[in-house]
Amino acid sequence: MPEKTESAYGGAPTVPARKLTIPDLVAMKRDGKKITMMTAYDVAFARLVDKAGIDVLLVGDSAGMVMLGYPNTVPVTMDNMIQMAASVSRGATHPVLVGDMPFGTYQTGPQDALRNAARFLKEAGMDAVKIEGARETVDTVRTLVENGIAVMAHVGLTPQRVAQFGGFKTQARSARAARRLIDDAVALEDAGAFSIVLESIPSPVAALVTERLSIPTIGIGAGPDCDGQVLVLHDVLGLFGDFKPKFAKRYADIGSQVVDALREFDREVRDGTFPDAEHSFTMKDSELDALRGDLAKPARPKAV
Numbered sequence: 001m002p003e004k005t006e007s008a009y010g011g012a013p014t015v016p017a018r019k020l021t022i023p024d025l026v027a028m029k030r031d032g033k034k035i036t037m038m039t040a041y042d043v044a045f046a047r048l049v050d051k052a053g054i055d056v057l058l059v060g061d062s063a064g065m066v067m068l069g070y071p072n073t074v075p076v077t078m079d080n081m082i083q084m085a086a087s088v089s090r091g092a093t094h095p096v097l098v099g100d101m102p103f104g105t106y107q108t109g110p111q112d113a114l115r116n117a118a119r120f121l122k123e124a125g126m127d128a129v130k131i132e133g134a135r136e137t138v139d140t141v142r143t144l145v146e147n148g149i150a151v152m153a154h155v156g157l158t159p160q161r162v163a164q165f166g167g168f169k170t171q172a173r174s175a176r177a178a179r180r181l182i183d184d185a186v187a188l189e190d191a192g193a194f195s196i197v198l199e200s201i202p203s204p205v206a207a208l209v210t211e212r213l214s215i216p217t218i219g220i221g222a223g224p225d226c227d228g229q230v231l232v233l234h235d236v237l238g239l240f241g242d243f244k245p246k247f248a249k250r251y252a253d254i255g256s257q258v259v260d261a262l263r264e265f266d267r268e269v270r271d272g273t274f275p276d277a278e279h280s281f282t283m284k285d286s287e288l289d290a291l292r293g294d295l296a297k298p299a300r301p302k303a304v
């Protein structure tokens with residue numbers, strides 16, 4: 001597990017000296033070190049996530065909502081994800097990079113899943129893929145892992161099933177549902193998943209899963225006892241106001257700063273204070289005089 005040391009990024013003591021690996025993440029669980037995961041969808045934010053020293057960068061299909069403006073993640077395509085993931089991998093060099101398999105790209109069977117997952121590694125530079133789903137995805141997870149593709153599983157509130165769930169609702173609240181989720185998580189670990197996201201489930205259920213697995217659990221709305229935590233970047237930064245789940249903590253309000261900056265630009269253009277001399281280019285007086293002299297001459301007759 002690389003130490004977080006001084007880096008090229010202005011000396012911030014947060015970025016590891018080398019790229020993190022999947023075995024590093026498993027070792028972090030073993031050593032009781034918390035894992036951080038954050039989403040990003042483009043090169044600019046990938047650079048910032050990298051600079052902050054985040055361990056895992058997920059190119060989530062939450063992109064469907066926060067980048068593409070859909071009401072949920074269902075319409076997202078493999079091509080959407082590949083383009084965003086490729087941009088991210090050009091900006092982030094330290095975190096483990098995980099590409100999220102969109103709805104319909106793995107449910108049709110392990111071979112389709114293999115073909116689509118391979119695109120994340122070959123075309124977009126991802127280290128691993130994430131697959132939403134419980135016991136029904138076990139065969140797919142096993143096929144991907146056996147063929148050399150690392151898989152992060154995802155159980156609990158799996159947003160691709162939003163219609164079946166009747167909304168973005170907390171899962172595993174009854175003893176029976178919680179038992180089923182625990183068994184699913186164990187089956188996914190047995191199938192070879194290297195980590196598992198637990199989304200929107202009661203904290204005690206997440207604690208029980210975490211205690212039973214030797215792979216790291218990454219919680220989102222799953223309480224403090226998971227091995228790591230993930231949030232959606234746009235929720236963290238205040239860039240997305242359409243839907244705010246209870247678990248999404250806002251650490252900054254960049255959205256209102258963006259609006260303030262754009263209003264100032266709008267005002268300065270309208271009142272003529274932008275662009276000023278500092279943001280404009282000059283030319284030699286002699287060149288300008290020559291140009292003016294040339295323009296003052298009678299226009300040449302047009303060639304016929």
Ligand code: KIV
Nearest residue numbers: 039060061062197230
């Ligand atoms: O799509 C996504 O961003 C996710 C995270 C919320 C885990 O699946």
